[in-house]
Each structure stands twice: as structure tokens, then as C-alpha cells.
Amino acid sequence: MDLTTEWLGLTLQNPFVPSSSPLSKNLDSAKALEDAGAAAIVMHSLYEEVVSAFDEEMAQFLHQQESGHSEAQGYLPQPAQFPSELDRYLEQLASLKSSLGIPIIASLNGVTPGGWVKHAKELADAGADALEVNIYHIAADMDEAGPQVESRYIDVVQRLSQEIELPINMKLGPFFSSPAHLAASLEQVGAAGISLFNRFYQPDIDIQALRLVPGLHLSSSQESLLAMRWIGILYGRTSLSLSATGGVHRAEDAIKLLLAGADVVHLCSTLLERGPQQIQQIQRGLVEWMEAKGFESLSDVRGRVSQLTVSDPSEFARANYIKVLNSYKPLTS
Ligand SMILES: Cc1cc2nc3c(=O)[nH]c(=O)nc-3n(C[C@H](O)[C@H](O)[C@H](O)COP(=O)(O)O)c2cc1C
Numbered sequence: 162m163d164l165t166t167e168w169l170g171l172t173l174q175n176p177f178v179p180s181s182s183p184l185s186k187n188l189d190s191a192k193a194l195e196d197a198g199a200a201a202i203v204m205h206s207l208y209e210e211v212v213s214a215f216d217e218e219m220a221q222f223l224h225q226q227e228s229g230h231s232e233a234q235g236y237l238p239q240p241a242q243f244p245s246e247l248d249r250y251l252e253q254l255a256s257l258k259s260s261l262g263i264p265i266i267a268s269l270n271g272v273t274p275g276g277w278v279k280h281a282k283e284l285a286d287a288g289a290d291a292l293e294v295n296i297y298h299i300a301a302d303m304d305e306a307g308p309q310v311e312s313r314y315i316d317v318v319q320r321l322s323q324e325i326e327l328p329i330n331m332k333l334g335p336f337f338s339s340p341a342h343l344a345a346s347l348e349q350v351g352a353a354g355i356s357l358f359n360r361f362y363q364p365d366i367d368i369q370a371l372r373l374v375p376g377l378h379l380s381s382s383q384e385s386l387l388a389m390r391w392i393g394i395l396y397g398r399t400s401l402s403l404s405a406t407g408g409v410h411r412a413e414d415a416i417k418l419l420l421a422g423a424d425v426v427h428l429c430s431t432l433l434e435r436g437p438q439q440i441q442q443i444q445r446g447l448v449e450w451m452e453a454k455g456f457e458s459l460s461d462v463r464g465r466v467s468q469l470t471v472s473d474p475s476e477f478a479r480a481n482y483i484k485v486l487n488s489y490k491p492l493t494s
Pocket of ligand 1: 180181182183204205206268270295332358359360379380381406407408409427428429430431433
């Protein structure tokens with residue numbers, strides 16, 4: 162069975178790629194992902210806030226050193242003795258690259274198109290095969306219009322593509338007024354791919370303490386339908402690689418996303434909940450299904466139920482909205 166797929170200019174052995182998660186922080190858990198069949202790994206993110214805070218602290222420290230304390234100065238550690246978050250990240254990237262045989266994708270996570278993009282060059286030099294960018298921005302500012310929000314994403318890709326040769330994958334959230342137009346704009350400024358969709362974690366309210374509490378809930382299969390629709394809409398209309406992220410727990414979820422047109426399917430919650438062997442399990446389910454359907458290669462599957470191929474493409478957009486609502490049978494008393 163030929164499961165190879167092209168993604169961000171890389172040829173992968175299969176479409177299963179663990180998305181950004183703590184599993185890449187540790188060499189053993191990353192190796193376990195590779196052994197279970199991961200075709201590539203997206204690393205945990207390097208956060209803009211963390212890198213910027215370190216840069217500021219270091220600048221302050223150097224300023225204090227320059228402005229006196231001559232005697233004490235000899236006892237102070239030199240900047241090189243503090244490995245920054247960036248140093249640690251680069252070290253982990255280099256160690257994953259030297260220990261694993263699969264492509265390693267570095268991940269930058271930020272909120273502004275600021276100076277942190279300069280670090281992308283260092284990630285490229287440390288051997289990353291591609292770069293994923295995640296702008297975790299909640300558009301809550303009443304003075305920031307939709308096009309301004311979109312330009313945060315477009316500007317970052319534009320700047321990065323001018324600075325580095327690496328393929329750039331943008332991880333997008335689902336809350337844009339025109340996701341298809343944004344995808345086209347990202348393609349125009351040099352993105353190689355997009356991942357649909359980034360998952361925003363919702364804060365919760367503790368009704369006893371009357372305060373906001375952060376919450377992390379892992380996903381469920383139902384969530385994958387959001388990416389499935391948008392991948393189905395974009396398939397065949399863009400040269401961007403399309404990755405599906407969110408809600409893949411069973412072979413069936415992955416199959417639907419591939420049928421809609423995904424080049425790769427990302428896994429995260431299911432790996433955290435059940436371990437790396439989920440990759441094998443899901444891959445086995447895909448192969449069994451392909452055999453039963455008589456498909457010999459993944460290219461026969463990809464995009465087979467996309468907007469390009471279904472008899473009524475508007476089904477992807479309005480999804481038979483009225484018919485769906487009318488199909489609901491309320492309980493009668
Ligand atoms: C514990 C945890 C850590 C994560 N860390 C990152 C991260 O560092 N960067 C990032 O872009 N996404 C991160 N994600 C998001 C995942 O990569 C993924 O997009 C999301 O969980 C949806 O996929 P899933 O339904 O398979 O979990 C994290 C998710 C979890 C649960």
C-alpha cells in the first residue's frame with residue numbers, strides 16, 4: 162500500500178504527523194513517536210513572550226553590569242552561562258535531528274509580527290526541515306479591524322519568507338471572516354502550507370470562587386469536522402499544503418480528512434491520552450479501509466470527497482442547512 166504524501170515540499174512515508182505538543186520535549190518520547198510510525202514531527206513551540214522576556218532581562222542585566230559594581234562584577238555569571246529558552250530549543254532541535262530519521266518541523270508561537278522572527282534564521286541553521294508559525298491572537302481589540310488582524314498573519318509570512326529558505330506552514334485558527342481569501346493571501350506572500358485549525362483554549366469561570374480559571378480539555382472526534390469542511394473547500398484551489406489538526410482520534414476521523422483533501426493529518430490529544438501506538442492503530446485502520454475499498458495509494462483517496470468532486474459543491478458551504486435543521490425531530494410529549 163502506497164501511503165506516501167507530499168507536504169511542504171517534503172516526501173513523507175505516510176500522512177501521520179504528531180502536531181506541536183510536549184512529546185517533542187523529550188528525546189525518548191519523540192523516538193517512540195518515530196518508532197510508532199510518525200512520518201515527521203512538529204516540535205512544541207518556542208514562545209515569543211518567553212524569548213522576548215529573556216532578551217529584556219539580559220539587556221537589563223548587561224546595562225547594570227556596565228553601569229558600575231566593578232568589584233562585584235567579577236563574581237557575576239557571564240551571559241553565556243545562562244542558556245536562554247531559545248538556546249534550549251535549538252539544542253533540542255539539533256538533538257532530535259541527530260537522533261531521528263524523520264523530518265523535524267520547528268514551531269514559533271507568538272502574537273505580534275515583531276523581532277522574534279529573527280530567531281527563525283537560527284532554527285533554520287539548527288537543521289529544521291520546515292517552520293510552523295502559530296499566531297495565538299484573540300482579536301478582542303475594538304479598534305483592530307478584520308484586515309488588520311489578517312495582516313498580522315500575512316506580514317509574518319512575508320517577513321519570514323524574505324529571511325529564510327525553509328518552507329513555512331501557518332497554523333490558523335477558525336475565526337476569520339474569509340478563511341479562503343486569507344489562505345490565498347498567505348500563498349501569495351510565500352507560505353508553503355496551512356494547518357487547519359489551531360485550537361483556542363477557553364477560560365472557564367469558577368462559580369464558587371467567582372473567578373476565571375484556565376482550562377485545558379483534550380479534543381474529541383466531533384471537532385475534526387470543522388477542518389474537514391474547510392479542507393474540502395480549499396482542496397484543488399490552492400497550491401498550499403493542507404494539514405488537518407484537531408479531533409483525530411480514530412482511523413475514521415483521519416480517513417474523512419484525507420478524503421476531503423488533507424496532505425497530512427496531525428495527531429495530538431489522542432497521543433497524549435493513549436500513547437504513541439495510536440499512530441500505528443490509526444494507520445492500520447486506514448490501510449484496512451483502503452484495502453476494503455480497493456484503493457492502492459493515498460493519492461487515490463486524497464480529495465475524493467472535496468468540493469471539486471462532489472456533485473453539489475455548495476453542500477460543503479451551506480451543508481444543506483435547511484434540510485439538516487428540518488431533519489431534527491423534537492421530542493413530543
Ligand atoms: C498539552 C498540549 C500542548 C500543546 N502545545 C502546543 C504548542 O506548543 N504549539 C502549538 O502550536 N500547538 C500546541 N498544541 C495544540 C496541538 O498541536 C493541536 O493543534 C491541538 O491540540 C488540536 O489537535 P488534537 O485535537 O489532536 O489535540 C498543544 C496541545 C496540547 C493538548
